[in-house]
Amino acid sequence: MQWIRKRLLIWGTTYPEFSKKYYETVCTGAIDGDTGKLLRIYPVTLRHLEQRFRHYHWIEADVGRNTSDVRPESYRINQDTIVVKESIPTDGGWIGRREWVLRPGNVFKSVAALLDAQAADGTSLGLIKPGRILGVRVRKRTNEERAEWIHQRDKALAIKDLFVDVDAKTRDLVLPGVEYRMRFLCADSACTTEHDMSVLDWGVYALSRKQYRLRGRQQAEHDVIAQLERSLDMTKRDAYLFLGNSLAHPRAFMIVGLFYPPIIQAPVIAEPPQLRLL
Numbered sequence: 001m002q003w004i005r006k007r008l009l010i011w012g013t014t015y016p017e018f019s020k021k022y023y024e025t026v027c028t029g030a031i032d033g034d035t036g037k038l039l040r041i042y043p044v045t046l047r048h049l050e051q052r053f054r055h056y057h058w059i060e061a062d063v064g065r066n067t068s069d070v071r072p073e074s075y076r077i078n079q080d081t082i083v084v085k086e087s088i089p090t091d092g093g094w095i096g097r098r099e100w101v102l103r104p105g106n107v108f109k110s111v112a113a114l115l116d117a118q119a120a121d122g123t124s125l126g127l128i129k130p131g132r133i134l135g136v137r138v139r140k141r142t143n144e145e146r147a148e149w150i151h152q153r154d155k156a157l158a159i160k161d162l163f164v165d166v167d168a169k170t171r172d173l174v175l176p177g178v179e180y181r182m183r184f185l186c187a188d189s190a191c192t193t194e195h196d197m198s199v200l201d202w203g204v205y206a207l208s209r210k211q212y213r214l215r216g217r218q219q220a221e222h223d224v225i226a227q228l229e230r231s232l233d234m235t236k237r238d239a240y241l242f243l244g245n246s247l248a249h250p251r252a253f254m255i256v257g258l259f260y261p262p263i264i265q266a267p268v269i270a271e272p273p274q275l276r277l278l
């Protein structure tokens with residue numbers, strides 16, 4: 001593989017999954033500092049990195065096209081080369097973040113438009129603007145999902161690595177008891193489909209786990225749903241959804257990140273004083 005040094009702006013991470021080779025990984029969303037395009041970088045064992053980054057941190061790292069993944073945005077990253085740089089603050093109504101995230105090539109008019117792009121050239125990442133959030137709900141994990149999670153965890157634990165204390169750091173990763181799902185309509189009136197998508201954003205499940213520990217299952221679910229509704233309140237937020245698909249199911253998109261800067265009110269321009277004849 002040919003490695004290229006890139007400057008990347010991190011915009012999202014999904015909930016960790018177990019891996020036979022990397023123990024646990026997160027699918028990480030980034031923006032290419034050279035082109036401004038959305039990228040997917042993998043593998044990232046975020047909880048085990050010496051230099052951990054957060055959303056809207058710039059990082060520099062060696063990356064290369066992931067030849068085992070046909071999706072054009074997918075890149076492999078050499079984790080040993082990651083250097084965490086400055087972050088972009090939320091000052092000025094998130095203006096610095098807007099300039100990178102909301103570039104024309106990253107934003108699609110609707111889910112239908114994103115699906116058209118996927119069919120045309122394999123596009124697998126994009127932002128859409130919801131017109132209305134119809135509801136957020138929880139789906140309880142099945143016994144089969146729990147059994148598969150434990151199976152994958154045990155396979156990861158069976159492979160020892162000098163660089164990761166697997167027993168100490170991997171067992172505390174648990175399968176969230178529920179899946180959060182969101183129903184919404186696109187802002188583009190030409191797309192009339194009511195979409196129902198899984199939310200994979202890591203921050204949502206981190207909040208769920210924290211509230212579950214502090215306040216119990218029912219209140220935790222209520223708190224997460226309330227936070228999502230506040231973040232995507234169209235009367236106060238210029239909200240967008242990062243959508244991404246999986247390699248196995250390219251036509252099924254999921255919510256892999258949220259972008260919700262405040263609505264910037266246009267300044268009121270005072271009218272000049274009227275001249276009156278004496």
